[in-house]
Amino acid sequence: MENTNCREGGSVIKNKKCIQKLSKHMPEASLATAKKKLEQLQDITTQSAEFGEEIGQIIAQLRKVAAPSNEPFLFTSVLTENETLLRAVFRDCEDIEFRIFDAGGRKALLVYLKGMCDTSNLERNVLKSLMGQTSPTNGNTVNALNGLNDMKAISEQILGSASVRIVNKANIVIEAIMAGNALLLIDGLEEGAIIAAVKHVKRDISAPYNEYALQGPDEAFNEEINDNIALIRRRARDTNLKVHIMTVGERTKTSVAVLYVANLVKPGLVEEVERRIGLIKTDKLLSSATIDQFIVDHPWSPFPQTQTTERPDKMLAALYEGRVGIIVDGTPVEILVPCTYNILMQAPDDYTMQPIVASLIRFSRNAAAFLAIYLPAIYVAVVSYHPGMLPTTMAISIAELRARTPFPSFLEAIMMEILLELIQEAIIRLPLKLTGAASMIGAFIIGNTVVQAGLINPLLVVVIATTAISSYSMPSYNFSMALRWTRVPMLMLASMLGLYGVILGVLAITIHLCSLRSFGESYLGGMFNVDLLSDWKDSVVRLPAKLLKERPKEFGAQDQIRIGDSDGQSGS
Structure with a gap:
């Protein structure tokens, strides 16, 4: 403020203090x-x-200049430099914990991922063990770490953790930390100790969701690879059961375990499985389905060339037939190879019921597989091209029913297939509480409304319903999906060529199945190989367990004896 002339109400007042803008x-x-x-x-x-x-x-x-091409950096003997390097790698990762503490007069660093590491284990077996190494003796402070000049000696004499691994490579350290392990670094040492303290949220062992057995075990795989391997180990105290763990995915670093029985598996099969897995080049691996698509011989075929399961007992039974299991971390559905048509037609319940009943059920499944593919095509072919093959009364009845519908039989079948697929997808994708309502609506539309509206022949509704039930009876969902897919080409052939088209379709599908190979094994050819007729006792039919003394020959197991020799010595 300053004394100047100020304007108030249109008049000027001299020598009055006024408030003016600073910018003036x-x-x-x-x-x-x-x-x-x-x-x-x-x-x-x-x-x-x-x-x-x-x-x-x-x-x-x-x-990185001084480090090898596959290493982000090299560890030094200076703890502060190692910490700086690690903080640079884990930049903006706020869930990485850097715990600096005094280990008997020497600085130490503990690095771990919060939420995936057992902190109580670290406190009890690492922090408490190292921080208690300074003790007074005759008034002087004695450091118990002074005489220990390498990490191996410290891990053997001081650390109380059950699993400790000494490493000096940065890429191994980073991968271990991201997997949930802890890293211990001590000033003056270029090596680090990876402490197994993984503990994260996971789903408990539960009953199978998709492979329920009436009289079998009620345990299924979960998403944790170590739990899944333990479920296999608990059922077989066999040192010949081997486990090889690989890493797949440039970014996810997903663990993949290959399981097999060393003295049973066909020579070269394990090496081929591991070779194909090792050739997988992808940045992420989130499910076993990705592995399946990379390792199959014929990726464009609709038929599954690997068997999937969520049952540990089923996988163990396959391993003791000379097959190979693949367990992927993060998914409860695992893979078995090789895979053939006979394997897909078997269910766990087949081995918990009377052999004659199981044989009848297996025969029914094979008949259901035929109906699931060819029944709608046979209906369209006979009704459209060969009505003379039907009994007179039945032909007249079908003609009367078709006279009430405006569409040809092929178009009716396509409409019903589309409607059926839409209802099935709706039931699968809807929340669990709404699936019942969707099922009721679907049944009402197919069973009542469509027929009363005169859009679809009632006999065709029966045919499509029989086809759907037949596909539902397959033990393998992937195989059921393949049957559903092949119905459409068969309907087109039947609509164009009648029964001749159906026969051509049967030949084409049979030839395709015979040409498929799953890790060198014929998909369907084993059923017609005279050298493998002995495998029929546990394929098309099932004989009593005491007569199943040999393993399936089609998988080439090294030891064919399943039960035991005549002198009472047990086989493998």
Whole structure:
């Protein structure tokens, strides 16, 4: 404020103190200038952040110069430098914990991933063990770590963890930390100790959802690979049961376990399975279905060439037939190879009921597989091209029913197939509480409304319903989907060529199945190989267990004896 002439109410008052704008005397303090300076400051801040990011990348590249091409950096004997390197790698990962503490007078660093590591285990077996190494003796402080100049000696004499691995490679350390393990570094040592302390949220062992057995075990795989391997190990105390663990996925680093029985599996099969898995090039692996698509011989075939299961007992039974199991971390559905048509027609319940009943059920499944593919095509062919093959009364009845519908039989069948697929997809995708309502609506539409409206022949409704039930009776869902897919080409052939088209379709599908190979084994040819007729006792039919003394020959098991020799010595 200053004494000047002030204007009030239109009059000028002399020598009165007035409040005036600062910008009048200091133009650089004007609002426009302040906005301009603020914009310049924002630009400088943005450029500084970009410059800092570039400097960080340059530093990382400079540190990588001395490291091998597959290593991000090299550990040093200076703890602060190692910490800086690790913090650079785990930049912006706020769930990574860096715990610095005093280990008997020497600085130590514990690095772990919060939420995936058992902190109580670390506190009890690492922190407490190392922080208690300083003890007073005759008034002097004695450091118990002074005489230990390598991490191996410290892990053997001080750490109380059950599993400790000494490493000095950065890529192994980073992968171990991201898997839920802890890293221990001590000043003065270039090596680190990876402590197995994985503990994260997981689903408990539950009953199978898709492969329920009336009299079988009620345990199924979950998403944890170690739990799944333990379910297999608990059922077989056999040292010949081997487990090889691989890593797949450039980014996810997913663990994949290959299981087999060493003295049973066909020579070369395990090596071929591991070779195909090793050739998988992908950035992520989230389910076993991805493995399946990479390792099959014929990816364009609709028929499954690997067997999937969520039952540990089923996998173990397959391993003791000379097959190979693949367990993928993060998914409860695992893979068995090789896979043939006979294997897909078997269910766990077949081995818990009387052999004659199981044989009848297996025969019914094979008949159901035939109906699921060919029944609608046979109906269209006979009704459209060969009505003379039907009994007179039945032919007249069908003609009367078709006279009430405006569409040809082929179009009716296609409409029913589309409607059936839509209802099935709706039931699968809807929440569990709404599936009952969807089922009722679907049954009402197919069973009542469509027929009363005169759009579909009632006999065709019976045919499509029989086809759907037949596909539902398959033990393998993937095989059931393949049957559903092949119905449409068969309907087209039947609509164009009648029964001749159906026969051509049967030949084409049979030839295709015979040409399929699953890790060298014929998909369907084993049923017609005279050298493998002995396998029929546990394929088309099932004989009593005491007569199943040999393993299936089609998988080439090294030891064919399943039960025991005549002198009482048990086989493998």
